[in-house]
Amino acid sequence: MEELTQDEWAEQLENDDKAVIIDVRTDNEVAAGIIPNAIHIDFYRGHDFIAEIQKLDKDKNYYVYCRSGNRSGQACKIMDQLGFKNAYNLIGGIMQWQGEIE
Structure with missing residues (x-):
């Protein structure tokens, strides 16, 4: 697992043709907006x-986020244990996200 700042996450994601974004928040949290x-x-x-x-x-390559970065960090650790080579946690989660939300 690697912890990425907002800028690092966005830049790496933009240049990654194997990127998958995972939102690990609850249904209610997702209803407020999702990347x-x-x-x-x-x-x-x-x-x-x-x-x-x-x-x-x-x-x-998995780019994982939650509300604040805590659950997504735990999710990345689980992914590491399951044999995923590249799981990136968004530091600060969607609360600090500066990019697009739908």
Whole structure:
């Protein structure tokens, strides 16, 4: 897992043709807005969260965020344990996100 600042995350994401964005917030949080093209997998779904993560392609690069960066950091650690090579946590989460939201 690597922790990326807002600028690092956005720049790396823009230049990554294997990028997948994952939003690990709750349904209610996502209803307030989501980063474009993000896949929503609620971290609080426990075993269902892990089951959904395990379906993902381990050769892709995952840019993970939540509200503040805490849950997404935990999600990245789980992904590391499951054998994902590239999981990037957005420091500060969507609360500090300066980019587009839909």
